[in-house]
Amino acid sequence: MDPVEKNGVIDRWVKKHLVLYTGATRHPFILSIRDGTIDFSSFKRWLWLAVLMGIWLTGQDYIFVREFVPFAASVLLKASKNSDDNSDTEVVLSGLASLSDEISWFKQEAAKWDVPLSDVIVHKSNQNYCRFLESLMLPAVEYSVVFTALWAIETVYQESFSHCLEDGNKTPPELLEACQRWGSEGFGEFCRSLKKIANRCLEKAPDEELKKAEVTFLRVLELEIEFWDMSHGGPK
Numbered sequence: 429m430d431p432v433e434k435n436g437v438i439d440r441w442v443k444k445h446l447v448l449y450t451g452a453t454r455h456p457f458i459l460s461i462r463d464g465t466i467d468f469s470s471f472k473r474w475l476w477l478a479v480l481m482g483i484w485l486t487g488q489d490y491i492f493v494r495e496f497v498p499f500a501a502s503v504l505l506k507a508s509k510n511s512d513d514n515s516d517t518e519v520v521l522s523g524l525a526s527l528s529d530e531i532s533w534f535k536q537e538a539a540k541w542d543v544p545l546s547d548v549i550v551h552k553s554n555q556n557y558c559r560f561l562e563s564l565m566l567p568a569v570e571y572s573v574v575f576t577a578l579w580a581i582e583t584v585y586q587e588s589f590s591h592c593l594e595d596g597n598k599t600p601p602e603l604l605e606a607c608q609r610w611g612s613e614g615f616g617e618f619c620r621s622l623k624k625i626a627n628r629c630l631e632k633a634p635d636e637e638l639k640k641a642e643v644t645f646l647r648v649l650e651l652e653i654e655f656w657d658m659s660h661g662g663p664k
């Protein structure tokens with residue numbers, strides 16, 4: 429890890445807010461996937477799996493990803509305007525490409541499990557998250573703030589699902605594909621690129637902007653925890 433990364437602003441914030449960060453990246457929901465802590469009686473297993481797939485197959489995450497696309501596109505727009513370093517644009521573009529692949533994956537999974545993705549009831553925590561994303565799309569929101577949000581949103585999933593793939597995991601085989609989608613080394617590489625860009629911008633940000641970016645980071649963690657809570661409590 430090069431020196432900027434080690435002592436970068438983001439690593440400082442992760443350390444400072446480790447409890448909330450761990451709450452988002454080691455949520456009981458994620459631990460229950462990694463430990464496969466499901467009652468192996470077939471009915472409960474199936475039910476548990478249905479609850480678990482609920483996050484994806486009641487379409488909550490599908491709705492999130494559909495809302496996340498315009499947000500990521502707004503970051504791409506800001507990146508193309510930010511003269512600093514146009515390699516930022518390529519990083520964001522690669523993220524958008526994986527999003528389009530993700531949407532097709534959701535559709536095929538929904539078809540496989542025979543779950544309609546249209547007129548899904550949007551859960552409260554999902555509505556909050558989508559409204560938050562919309563607030564970040566306003567032109568006035570600073571580049572360092574939106575990149576901090578983009579890095580945090582992607583990293584929570586990467587950290588969470590890569591944990592489910594670590595040695596000694598007991599992740600149910602049916603869920604390995606979903607875990608690999610976000611837990612893969614490639615996605616980890618993408619998150620590290622986002623972190624580099626965010627750190628570069630945050631190093632130069634005035635205090636006011638730095639504070640806004642930190643608050644945005646914490647808000648993403650809270651919203652991710654609420655999102656896991658929603659699925660942990662099952663589709664309501």
Ligand SMILES: Cc1ncc(CNC=O)c(N)n1
Nearest residue numbers: 489492493496581582585655
């Ligand atoms: C709630 C939530 N947070 C982050 C991600 C990962 N980013 C885009 O796919 C996701 N799919 N859903």
